[in-house]
Amino acid sequence: MDNAPIFSFELFPPKTAEGMKKLGETVDALNALRPAYFSVTYGAGGSTRARTFATVDLLCEKGIAVAPHLACIGSSSEEIRQILTHYRAQGVRRIVALRGDLPSGMGLGDPGELHHADALVSFIRRETGDHFHIEVAAYPEVHPQAAGAERDLDYFQGKVAAGANGAITQYFYNADAYFDFLERCTRRGIEVPIVPGIMPITNFTQLARFSDACGAEIPRWLRKRLEDFGDDLEALRQFGQEVVFRLCERLLQGGAPGLHFYTMNRVQPSKAIWQALGI
Ligand code: FAD
DSSP states (O other), rough: OOOOOEEEEEOOOOHHHHHHHHHHHHHHHHTTTOEEEEEOOOOOGGGHHHHHHHHHHHHHHOOOOOEEEEEOOTTTHHHHHHHHHHHHHHOOEEEEEOOOOOOSOOOOOOOOOOSSSHHHHHHHHHTTTTSSSEEEEOOOTTTTTTTHHHHHHHHHHHHHTTTEEEEEEESSSSSHHHHHHHHHHHHOOSOOOEEEEOOOOOOOOHHHHHHHHOOOOOOOOHHHHHHTTOOOHHHHHHHHHHHHHHHHHHHTTOOOOOOEOOOOOOOOHHHHHHHHTOO
């Protein structure tokens, strides 16, 4: 088995032609850092389907390895099958398999036939055998809707048992939560690489909003320090970069098998940390 660390970047599909053009430049700049692959998010219920496809096309045209995200909630098995067929024909070899969250406004609606990511992983394996390397999501700080930390881990184990090759975590700023999660996985015999998801810090208001929505904790000391910067975005950016750099350094030294950067389609925040780490 190849144990080389895996460093990757995540993009989201832009909404406009202008945004797509700009993304092309972002991809070129980030690709110069030689990541293992780029991943592209997908709106559950197919809400970004065309734009995710267009972003995957952009990367494929540039000859860059791409891992489209695929969220099953709100989609029929037939829709999922069509998407897998599309990616397979395109030569895509890696997929990030998720349940997803239905966008607010789509209500509780029809959840589709696959209700959780474990069912999606099983479906992908049934339909496409070993064609895809499958990544799934992991939550060192526990998924916000989980019935408990151990139950959440049971379901994570279920995704691996269903055929996932690896996992990417929700972002966190508390390295101990990640190491504790790894230890609990090891005790259960879960051996797939679990790559930390890294969210650079550039904007406190936005980060606080995201974190509340996805259950990622901003530790009190960090929240208080970030609040103090107020409108001084440059000072906040520098401080945030130092904090996230130190987090990444600790994660890698502690055995993390790579890092996955939530780039938010920006070059500089991820690039600065990447270069400081000497990746
Ligand atoms: P699951 O693994 O299905 O877990 C969801 C919840 O259900 C958990 O509380 C779990 O404990 C519980 N559970 C799991 N399996 C079962 C089961 N069999 N029976 C009962 N309960 C169960 N969202 C998007 O919409 N698009 C994206 O592109 C996207 N990309 C992401 C990338 C990463 C790396 C991460 C970490 C998250 C991403 N998300 C994305 C967000 C993700 O979709 C949400 O966190 C969602 O709420 C859960 O998805 P999941 O795949 O972890 O779900």
